[in-house]
Amino acid sequence: MKIFSFYKGRILPWYTFVSVIYLCCYTTRANPTLLKLPNQQQQITGTITDGVxxxxxxxxxxxGTTTSVVSDFDGKYAITANTTDILIFSYLGYKTLDISIGNRKIIDVKMLDNTTSLQEVTVNAGYYxxxxxxxxxxxxxxxSKDIEKQPVTNILATMQGRMAGVEIIQDGGTAGGAFQIKIRGQNSLRTDGNSPLYIIDGVPYSSETIGSTETSTITASQTSPLNSINPADIESIEVLKDADATAIYGSRGANxxxxxxTKKGKAGKTTVTITASSGIGKVTKMLDLMNTTQYLEMRRQAFVNDGITVYPNSAYDINGAWDQNRYTDWQKELIGGTAxxxxxxxxxxxxSSSTQYLLSGNYRTETTVFPGNFGYNKGAVHFSMNHVSDDKKFKLTFSGGYxxxxxxxxxxxxxxxxxxLAPNAPALYDIDGNLxxxxNTFENPLASLISKGVIKTNDLLANAVLSYEIIPGLxxxxxxxxxxxxxxxxxxMPSTMYNPAYGIGSSESILLTNTTLRQSWIIEPQLRWNRTFTNGKMDILIGATAQQQKNNRLYQMGYGFASNSLINDLSSANSVFTFTSDETVYRYQAFFGRINYNWQKRFIVNLTGRRDGSSRFGPGKQFAVFxxxxxxxxxxxxxxxxxxxxILSFGKLRTSYGTTGNDQIGDYQFLNTYTSAxxxxxxxxxxxxxxxxxxxxGWEINKKFEAALETGFFQDRVFLTTAWYLNRSSNQLVGIPLPGTTGFSSVNANLDATVENTGIELTLRTLNIDHKNFDWTSNFNISASKNKLISFPGLEASTYANNYxxxxxxxxxxxxxxxxxxxxxxxxxxEDVNGDGLITADKDRKTVADLTPQYFxxxxxxxxxxNLQLDFLFQFVKQKNYDYIANVPAGAFYNQTAAMTNSWQQSGDxxxxxxxxxxxxxxxxxxFYNYRSSDAAIVDGSYIRLKNISLSYDLPLKMDKNLKCRLFFQGQNLMTFTSYKGGDPEFKYAGYLPPLKMYxxxxxLTF
Structure with a gap:
């Protein structure tokens, strides 16, 4: 049987008719609005995730309607709508999605980060x-999205190159090493008086170094307590810089x-996340040193220049005691290992919606690039819980970490x-495998590795915040x-670290121990009232702080042991000396307040104040108002x-002025203090x-002024912030020199000296491409700062004359x-500055070299x-740095850089x-030593470094929608572009291990 249709009197075959119907159906399925279906209500369900x-x-x-629902803690939702309706999915921090329903009854949604919603992002300002x-x-x-992409252990490393006005320098490549941080320059004349205040979940955390340089590890600085903070547990890091942001912290916020x-739990079904990674670390850059041929030629020429015709017995490298054809790359041998x-x-x-929890654990191991069995182990546990009562009045937040x-x-x-070390120095081991x-002609460098330093640190931090809404708004x-x-x-320091020929026994072995105990607590009651008026809203906060920190230190040395096997037992020493045994208590109290008024979302005024009291000052000087x-x-x-x-989607002009203080002088500095004889x-x-x-x-005073312009263009796809600041720190706490007849070199006092920091900061974020399948976002920041000593009465006659x-x-x-x-x-x-025919430090060392970075x-x-994501960060610094110059002149029993082969040999060269x-x-x-102390030793140390790279891929696992798998590669300090020849341009300590590059x-896995 055939089916026919009629078109203008012509008979069409049945397959033509069917083809037209099929084409119409296909078109309307692709675009349902082409087919005007009757409004058919149905229930739409689905699950909403962020992809994980x-x-x-x-x-x-x-x-177009008032119908709306909210997803539950499993991300599920159900809503009744027509087939012709459009659903709008919105969530703070994520892109709003418009999805047509059509014939679908199940619509699962993956929300994407809204990288352009900078106006709505909430920032933590501390107390509010x-x-x-x-x-x-x-x-x-x-x-955390920036932090978790970096394979580092110290939180300061995660901030490098990412924040305008925040300068961070790594102190070395040894695991557990410290970092230096300066926020908008150096305010205090004291190097230990420029640390910022660290607050972890509302709890002040002391950043003062712990331990002693005698017992600390081999890094260029002492142990940093910030290593106790696990970067994987951090949700966000905010840095408060100007007076408006820091004044509410008073003296503690001067720098x-x-x-x-830290991370908190979120409402939703229980998820388990397991992350495992493995990598390697290598020294970023080796020096170009002389090989054996170059080295021996330098040595021979030195003897010729000095008129010495017979090589002395101690010149083992050149007199034939050592093989003159031997070559060892000692950098590769001693620091060229793989961590x-x-x-x-x-x-x-x-x-649930009322109670959320999070429990996490972390374990990290890291070996060294040195030969031998050395390493760094770190384990951490973090827990948090949030709870809100059914009536939403009572809230409890608890977090703790160990x-x-x-x-x-x-x-x-x-x-x-x-x-x-001379490149022809002997092998490290003899034929029997011994050192x-x-x-007795060679001081084996591996012998020093027998002396070990072990640091064990246990750190607990706990915080609880309880709040209750007394009445609406209070x-x-x-x-x-x-x-x-x-x-x-x-x-x-066992006796086995010395040459057996010296005959040193265990009776001369040494044990050094240093124990530091630090406890602190804080209580801060607060009352907040806010209310919305016809033309604006007001927010008032008042509170108080009571804080105490107690430190105990015990530094001892044990000398002489019956056996080296007993060297770790101090009670087995023949003699025990106690160098330091003390306890210090720091107490701090304050009252603070904030008044904020926002008029019609156009004009905002923010007033903050704090009255501080510190035990570090004497009676009558303990309190100050900021x-x-x-x-x-x-x-x-x-x-x-x-x-x-x-064009202009956002524009804000802001300014601030205020004062903060500084009491980073140490405890009991105003008192007569004594030590054991x-x-x-x-x-x-x-x-x-x-x-x-x-x-x-009394207090150092820091006055801060800032003016800034924030602008967003094209729906904030381009967001630019420009800020200019001027900070002046006065009433400097320093050691005032005293005559030697007093028996003291100085006394702590306030000096009428003023330090000024000025600078410009620029931050630019652009959303270059925003597509469903492809996004490209760029972030750029640059800071140009200048530090200046404005005044220092009596500087020329003081002991600081050669420093400032x-x-x-x-x-x-x-x-x-x-x-x-x-x-x-x-x-x-x-240059003979005073023209006396002599070159002396006090008379002729007058040229000033500024090592402050010009910009970074x-x-x-x-x-x-x-499902593929690539992130990379280039860090750049424009600066001067000390060139690498050996500790002794070329020609001595000491290797030199290869460039030193081009040295003077005869008249006219x-x-x-x-x-x-x-x-x-x-x-x-x-x-030579004058050369090391001259401007010739200071060269361009500028660099551009591929600081961090992260490549990740989310595997599309279709077998189980609840299982997510992400593969990733991360790198740190990967490439450096610089003209600097003295090693790592970031690192300023030539005798210590530079930072490592890591892969x-x-x-x-998340399920």
Whole structure:
């Protein structure tokens, strides 16, 4: 049977008719609006996630109606709508999605981060939170999305190159090493008086170094307690910079505030996340040193220059005692190893709409690049719980963390040895596998590794915040915090580390121990009232702080043991000496307040104040008042800009001025203090005075001013922030020199000296491409700052005369001015400033070299293509740095850089380096050390570094929708572009291990 249809009187075959029907159906399926179906209501269900975990609280609304629902804690929703309706999915921090329903009854949604919603992002300002669009202060922020992409152990490493105005330098490449941080420059003349305040979940965390340089690891600084903070547990880090943001912290915020917020549980079904990674670490850059041929030629020329025809018996490298055809790359041998890094993180999170929880654990191991069995182990546990009552009046937040670290490192850094050892030095081991002493001609560098330093640190931090809404708009809150840190350092120096030929036995072995105990607590009751009026809203906060920190230190040495096997037992020592045994208590109390008024979302005024009391000052000087005012004008909300404006989406002009203080002077500095004389006299141990009484010194004062412009264009796809600041710190706390007849070199007092920091900061974020399958976002920041000593009465007559110059930076050095090489004598020459015919430090070292970076910053790019994501950060610094110059002149029993082969040999030679000398030419030796202290030793240390790269891929697992798998590669310090020849340009300590470049690969499972 055939089916026919009629078209203009013509009979069409049945398959033509069917084809037309099929085409219509296909078209309407692709675009349902083409087919006007009757409104058929049906229930739409689905699950909403962020691609990994369900999202609770997402609003689902039927477009054009008042019908809406909210997703539950499993991310599920159900809503009734017509087939022709459009559903709108919205959630703070995520892109709003419009999805047509059509014939679907199940619509699962993956929400994507809204990288353009900067106005709505909430930032932590410490005692309060504020929308980014409404803040009046200067606050920089990074989140866990930036932190978790970096294979580092110290939180300061995660901030490098990502925040304008925040300068961070790594102190070394040894695991567990410290970092230096400066927020908008150096305010205090004291190097230990420039640390910011660290707040972890509302609890102040002391950043003062722990332990001693005698017992600490081989890093260029002492142990940093910040290593106890596990970066994987951090949700966000905010840095408060200007007076408006920091004044509410009073004296503690003089150098800026670093707010660390740990991760919290989220409403939704229980999720388990396991992250495991493994990687390697290598030294970023080796020096180009002389090989054996170059080295021996330098040595021979030095003997010729010094007129020595017979090589002395001690010149083993050149007199035939050592093989003159042997070559060893000692950098490769001693610091060229590969550090193995393993990290495992486990997290469990979930909860209902009223109670959420999170429990996580982390374990990390890291070996070293040195030969031997050394390593760093770190384990951490973190827990948090949030609860809100059914009536939403009572809220409880609790978080706690415990970290245990063990850092086993050699007591001697082999970096300096690897750069100085003669390239023809003997093998490290003899044919029997024992340490080689080459007939007592060779000090084997591996012998120093027998002396070990072990640091064990256990750290507990707990915080609870309880709040209750008394009446609508009035809330009472109490913040409670407690920290407990135990740090134990042990350094052993057994007799086996010396050449057996010396005959040193265990009776001369040494044990050094240092124990630091630090406990602190804080209580902060607060009352907050806020109310919305017809034309604006007001927010008032008042509170008080009571805080105490107690430190106990015990530094001892044991000497002489019956056996080296007993060296770790102090009670087995023949003699025990106690160098330090003390307890210090720091007490702090304050009252603070904040008044914020927002008028029509156009004009905002923010007033903060704090009255501080510190036990570090004497009676009558213990209290001081600090405060600030901040103001902002959101000119983009003005009517003349809101209408017919498709370019400017956001505009804000803000400014602030205020004062903060500084009490980072240490405890009991105003009191007469004594220490044990150590040696008994007639059976009694006496006391030695170490500090004079001075009750009159008080707070340093830091005055801060800032003006900034924030603008967003094209729906904030381009967001630019420009800020200018001026900070002045006065009433400096320093040691005032005293005559020697007093028995003291100085007394702590306030000096009428003023330090000024000015600078410009620029931050630019652009959303270059925003597509369903492809995103590209860029972040750029740059800071140009200038530090200057404005005044210092009596500077020329003080002991600081060689350290500072009025009108110059605090970060200067006075050096000789190098005028060139005398081609006739082959000796370096320098400017004779006073014309007396002599080159002396006090008379002629007058040239000022400024080592303050001219500018620094970073540029970050984030790419996402479907399930593939690539992030990388370039850090850049424009600066001067010390060139690497060996500790002794060229020609001595000490290797040199390969460039030193181009040195003077005979009259008329015009070379960059002077004649070599064995050390007997006094004029050449003196000129060499003057050269090291001249402007010739200061070179361009600028660099651009690929600081971090992260590549991740989310596997599309279709077998189980609840299982997510992410593969990732991460790298740190990967490439450096620089003209600097002295090693790592970031690192300023030539004798210590520079930062490592790291490569890690890993997998993350979520189910």
């Amino acid at each position: 975990i369900p999202l609770a609280g997402v609003t689902i609304k039927v477009k 939170s504020v929308k980014n669009s409404e803040r009046t202060g200067s606050i920089a922020k990074i989140t 800026g505030v670093v707010l660390i917020t 193995q890094i393993n990290n495992t993180q486990l997290g469990i999170a979930g909860g 970290t245990s670290q063990k850092n086993n490192q050699p007591s001697t850094d082999l970096t300096g040895i690897s750069r100085s 080689n002493w080459e007939n 809330e009472f809150k109490t913040n409670l915090g407690f920290t407990d840190l135990k740090n134990n350092e042990v350094r052993t 405060g600030a005012v901040g103001a902002a004008w959101l000119f983009s909300n003005e009517k003349f800009l809101k209408e017919n404006n498709s 150590g040696t008994p006299y007639q059976g009694t141990i006496g006391l030695n005075p170490v500090r004079l009484f001075n009750p009159d010194f 110059v009025i009108g110059s930076s605090l970060n200067i050095t006075k050096v000789f001015h190098y005028t060139g090489l005398n081609t006739q004598t082959g000796i370096y020459e320098f 910053g970073g540029i970050q790019n984030q790419f996402r293509f479907k 015009n070379t960059p380096y002077q004649q070599s000398t064995t050390g007997t030419n006094g004029e050449a030796v003196t000129s 890690t690969v890993g997998v993350q």
